[in-house]
Amino acid sequence: MNIFTEINSAVSLEEAASLYGIEFNHRNKMCNCLFHNDKHPSMKLNKDYYYCFSCGAHGDVINMVQQLYNLSAIDAAKKIISDFNLNVQTELSKNPSIITQKQKEIEYRKELERAFATSRRDALFILHEYHGLLLKWKRELVPEDMNLDNANPLFLEALNNFDRIDAMIDELTYGTMQEQIDFIKSFNKEVEKIEKRINEFKSSGC
Ligand SMILES: [Zn+2]
Known part of the structure; x- marks a missing residue:
C-alpha cells in the first residue's frame, strides 16, 4: 500500500x-x-x-x-x-518516483474525466432533444377518436418510447458516478440510434 x-x-x-x-x-x-x-x-x-x-x-x-x-x-x-x-x-522523500506515479495517475484520471464529461453531455443533449419531440407528439398528435389503429405513427412512437427516454435521462443525471459510466458504455449504441432518428425526423420536414 x-x-x-x-x-x-x-x-x-x-x-x-x-x-x-x-x-x-x-x-x-x-x-x-x-x-x-x-x-x-x-x-x-x-x-x-x-x-x-x-x-x-x-x-x-x-x-x-x-x-x-x-x-x-x-x-x-x-x-x-x-x-x-x-x-x-x-x-x-526517499522515493520520489511515487510522486511522479501519482501525478501520472492524476493526469490519466483527468483525461478520463474529460472524455466522460463530454460523452455524458452529448448523450444528455440527444436524449433531451428526443424527449422534447416525444412530449410534443404525445400531446399534439392524440388521435381524435382515441383509436390507436389510425393514430399518427409519431404519436405511437411517443407512447412507446417516452417513459424509457425519461428514465434514461434520470439515470444519466442523478445516477452515481459508476452508474453513469456504465450507462454511457451500455447505451452508447442506442443513443447513436436516437440521434439518427432525430436527424431522420428533421430531414423528413414534418
Ligand atoms: Zn461542480
Whole structure:
C-alpha cells in the first residue's frame, strides 16, 4: 500500500469535509461544489471519492485538499497525515518516483474525466432533444377518436418510447458516478440510434 492509498483508506471524504469546514447536508452528503461556482449543492461526498453532478468534477480526499488549499498532491498528503495525526510512513522523500506515479495517475484520471464529461453531455443533449419531440407528439398528435389503429405513427412512437427516454435521462443525471459510466458504455449504441432518428425526423420536414 502506498501513502496515497493509505490516506484514502484512513480518511473518508466526510471526515475531511468536517475537519476542513466544508458545510454539507449530513443526510444526503451533498455540498456546494469546490470546482465551479455552485449555488445549490451538487457535489456528493461518497466514502472515498467526491463527485459533482453539475460539472463532473471528482476525485479522492487528497484531490479535495489539493483544491481547498491549492497544494500539490504530495503536500496535500502531508497535510492530511499531520491534520489527522495518521501513523503513515512518509516514504516519499526517499522515493520520489511515487510522486511522479501519482501525478501520472492524476493526469490519466483527468483525461478520463474529460472524455466522460463530454460523452455524458452529448448523450444528455440527444436524449433531451428526443424527449422534447416525444412530449410534443404525445400531446399534439392524440388521435381524435382515441383509436390507436389510425393514430399518427409519431404519436405511437411517443407512447412507446417516452417513459424509457425519461428514465434514461434520470439515470444519466442523478445516477452515481459508476452508474453513469456504465450507462454511457451500455447505451452508447442506442443513443447513436436516437440521434439518427432525430436527424431522420428533421430531414423528413414534418
Ligand atoms: Zn461542480
